[in-house]
Amino acid sequence: MHGLTAVKLRCEYRRSPVGIDVPRPRISWQLAAGDGERRNVKQAAYRIQVAAGDGSFDGLLAWDSGKVASDRSVHVEYGGDELKPGTTYTYRVRVWSTTGDESGWSEPACWVTGLLDSTGWSARWIAGLHGGPMDQPTPADLLRKSFELRGGIKSAFVYATALGLYEAHLNGRRVGDWLLTPGWTSYTKRQQYQTYDVTDMLHTGGNAIGLMLADGWYRGNLAWKRQRNCYGSCRAGLLQLHVVFDDGSERTIVTDASWKAADGPIRMAELYHGETYDARLEADGWSEFGYDDSDWRPADTIDYPAAQLTGQENEPMRIVQELRPVQVIRTPSGETVLDMGQNMVGWVRFTVTAEAGRAITLKHAEVLDKDGNFYPGNLRSAEQTVTYICKGGGESETYEPRFTFQGFRYISVEGFPGEVLPEYFTGCVIHSDLEPTGSFECSHPLVNQLQRNIVWGQKGNFVDVPTDCPQRDERLGWTGDAQVFIRTSAFNMNVASFFTKWLRDLKADQLPDGGVPFVIPDVLPGESHSSSAWGDAAVICPWTVYQCYGDIRVLEEQYDSMKSWVEYIRRQGNNPLLWNTGFHFGDWLGLDASENSYTGATPKDLIASAFYYYSAHLLSLAAEVLGKREDAEAYRSLGGKIKEQFRREFITPSGRLIAPTQTAHVLVLMFGLAEGEAHSRIVQSLVELIEERQFHLTTGFVGTPYLCHVLTENGHHVIALKLALQESYPSWLYPVTKGATTMWEHWDGIKEDGSFWSDDMNSFNHYAYGAIGDWLYQVAAGIRTDEKQSGYKHIQIRPQAGQGFDYVRAAYESLYGEIRSEWELSNETMNVFIVIPHNTTATVLLPGALLESLQEAGESVLVSEGIHVYEQTAAGVSLVLGSGSYRFRYDWPEA
Structure with a gap:
């Protein structure tokens, strides 16, 4: 077949990943065939070759699969020699079609291994001036070391991480473009490090390397009770630079007591509260050879285990987009406010020329109030404030934060000299740099804006973990939010490695009895765990990753966690076939909630028992995929018994569901908990409940993702369309008519009269209700x-x-x-x-x-x-x- 070839080669989902610690990485590719108009192109066989080191396929190979008769082109596991740390592996693929045609070799691709295990670390953890225990925000530390290299440099890699956040510098330049490294994990159990190819940044002779450290998630303020030091009270960095010379010799530069430490210009850096930067304190050239560090003090070394360190598992955070303000507003109360035109997450870069000591303050908020004034009320205690103190000297100065992020559309500017013009400011959009994979467009302009809002909500809340919101004093990985949105997220972006990494943290933070914390990574008090529909993320999320990407390994890794969660439920209360004990969020923010309640009217034990069945059912399917036949049968049987008991408890003999709420009906239909006449009656009852509301929904977090699905699947697609296209409150399109550019936490975050739902819990960037995107892709398209x-x-x-x-x-x-x-x-x-x-x-x-x-x-x-x-x-x-x-x-x- 003319033009048959393997293209778009990937290793562990990524193109040419650097620093992976996977002992048997998986290779994937796509098939291309000539002009793209050919049909019925199918692979019959493949051959993979992997070369270590210089990438030459002419010598001894690390692996040659030989010709393998298989149509598999996704997740083909490396089967060669044991991988070596810090090594580049180049690979290529050849394929055969079912019609007997043979391709040439693909363009080569590569991956670079990290240190692979703890024995590869010889560096010591080092702390700067502010590394010791603190009970308040602290300045960022600067740490540096000079060294000399002799001979030609063949390759060089930096391996780095921190108890806190870090930025590495080498010879006056920043190393890489990854942000908020090392990311957020359950640090006391597992922590990522990053690998950077710095071959082109080194030279023969004098060199210098540096680290900048801030508190970040490790010991900064997290959650709404101003708690600090969630993982530890000492801030430190760990780095080693491994250099290979042309003659084959090697040298490693490591963090140790020979490094020096000093204060820097970042006087405060907090994820929630912003950053204060005093440019007058800049140490120009601090990471260059020859810098005078005679007044710097020796760094402190601290003991901390390296056993839990693992190479970067998901895509890093980067600046993925830049926006210019669309207008400058003078508010009725006299504030100067920039409008970015889009609710975004990241920070603002700006340029200014001013005298030394002038303080310029940027405050960030999502919305203006009904009078048009800057509104920070829904941020709660999060300050979201950036202050820059000018260096002066007559030249323009450009600044952007490093160790914080804000959720905002509007920026209040104070202290800026002269006229505030849009061209002085740039909005830097940051999130995990996930590959966009989906596009959806239709003839309805409001639905197109809804889809854009869903995507922007995902961008703003996929900041290394799937957070609930990016602006207030929360920004946590709520399990319930993640499981309701994961299917939609997988259409919009490739989220496989993103959720694989997060699920490993879920497994790490899972309680010994199988309970699952409300948030992952877990930073809430000890009893904050194991609500139905939240803890069920332990089962739903890995199954969804498997469904979307055919990834059996994620099921293998998470199976024990999935099983532990179902067994946790089985042990609750005195009836192992119902879940009617413990705390549950219920149908969170359901509109049928009683006054002053966040929880909808659907009985919590009905929701809990429905999800108990669903998780047992998915667990049986996962066991079947993994060849665990006894488990598959056991959990299939358990699911059948739960279903039977559920019907006795919640469905009358005449087929009426005891709870007259939309969410109750939706869950029963979505999970297949009713059959025959009862099923038909519940479908009709759901339709009546919707018609009674003039085709409006009343569902909260639990029922909303499935509502349109069950209507379409049960012969009422017309009603599903009426709900999806409804423009008046409450509906998906109501926020769009109010100018929303992201998804709202509440259906009426802004009311018809312009007032707000509340200050207490009113995020305007909250992706949960964006789960309707799954219906747009799976049903409308x-x-x-x-x-x-x-x-x-x-x-x-x-x-x-x-x-x-x-x-x-x-x-x-x-x-x-x-x-x-x-x-x-x-x-x-x-x-x-x-x-x-x-x-x-x-x-x-x-x-x-x-x-x-x-x-x-x-x-x-x-x-x-x-x-x-x-x-x-x-x-x-x-x-x-x-x-x-x-x-x-x-x-x-x-x-």
Whole structure:
């Protein structure tokens, strides 16, 4: 086949990752075939070669798989020699098609190993002037060391981490562009370090290396009770620079007592509260050779175990986008406010020329109040304030923070000399640098803005962990928020390694009895654990990663955690088949809550028992995938018993659900807890509950993600559309009509009269209700994976048209390549465009189509190449397709 080749090679989901500690990394690739118009391209065999060191494939290889008869092109595990630390491994792939064609070798790709285990560390932890115990915010430390190198430099890598946050510098330049390193993990149990290729930053002769340290998540302020030192009271850094010379000799520079420490210009750096920077205290050249550090004091060394250190597991945080202010506002109360035009997360870079000592203060907020004034009320105790004290001297000065981040759209500017102009300011958008994978567009402009809001909500809250909000004194990895949104997030971005890393922290923080903390990493008081729908993240999230990416390893890693959670539930109370004890958040922020309550009216034991069944069911499926047949059968049996008991407890003999709430009905239908007449009655009752509210929802965090799904799946797609397209409060589009650019925590965060829901808990960047994005992709566009062939190896496409949409266009970049589903209703004709990536197949259902008149590319579908099976069904035409692009056309029956 002309042009057959393997492309877009990845190792552990990433292109050319540096510093991974995976002993058997997995390799993935996509197939390309000529002009891209070919159909039915499928892999029959592959061959992988891996070379260590110089990347030459002519010598002794670390691994040559030989020709392997397999259609597998995702997660192929390295099977060669034991990996060596600090080594570059270059690999390439050759493939054969089922028609016997052979590709050439792919373009090579590589990965670089980290130190692999604790024995690779010879550095000592070192602390600066402010490394000791503190009970208040502290200045950042500067640490440095000069050294000389003799001979040509072949390669050099820096390995670094911190108890706190760090930034590394080498010869006057910052090392890498990763932010807020080493990220946030359950530090006392596992901590990441980062690896940087610095070969081009070193030179023969004199060199200098430096570290800047701040408190960060490790010992800074976390949560709303101003607690500090959650993981430890001593701040320290750990670094080693490994140099290999042209002659094969090596040298390692490490943090130890020979380093020197001093104060720096960052006088305060807190994640919630901002940063204070005094440019008059800058130590110009502090990380350069020849800098006079005679008045710096020796660094302190501290003892801290290295056994829990692991190489960077997920994508790092970076500045991924820059925005300019769209306007400068003079508020009624006299404030000068910049409007970024978008609720964003990150910080502001600005340039100023002013006299020495002038203080410029930026305060950050999400919204203006109904009078148009700057409104910081919903930040609670988070100050979100950046202060820059000018160096002076007549030259322009440019500054941006390092060790904080803010959630904001508006910036109040104080102390700026002269006129405040937009061109002096740049908004730096930061988040985990996840690959965008999804796009969704339709004929409804408010829905398009809703989709943008969902994506921006994900950007702002995927800051190394999946946080609830990015602005107030919280910003925690709430498990409930993560599990309701994970499926949507996986459409928008490749979140596989992001959640793999977070789930390892969940497993690390899980209680010995299997209970799961409310937030991961866990920084809340001891009893803050094990609510239903929150703790169920232990099961739902790994299963979702498996479904979206075909990643069996995440199930293997998390299986014990998943099982422990289900067994934890089983031990609660005196009935092992119901969960009716303990604290539960219930249907959080449900609109049917009683006065002064955050919890909706759905009985908490109904929610808890429903999720108990769901987790037991998913656990049985995971056990089946992993070949644990006894467990699979045991938890299948347990699930059946829970379901039977649930029906006795919550569904009357006549089929009525005891709780007259939308969420109760949604959970029963979504989890398959009712059958037969009871199922039909509960469907009809849900419809009536929605009609009673004039097609408005009352669901909270628990019911909302599933609401439109159960309506569509149970024959009420028209009602699902009415809910999704509803513009009046409460609805998904109401915040859009109020100018929202991210998802809100409350359906009425801003009321019709412009007043706010409350100061206490009113985030305007809270992704949970963005879970409707899953319905947009899976139902409106119709893109789904097959549960039995996960990771989009076999694709299900079933676009659902209906009133309110004239067209929908969606695409998803799977590990196999782009999947596309587009439909348009025009002149009583349905036009559907579908793209299926090579080495996959798809089952497509075209609703309302008739086989005898269905056309593909202008011809009868019966003679179309690439269609393996076609069948007329009551719902429409069902087709099984090979890879390629297809254009279908048929008369729309509802015209």
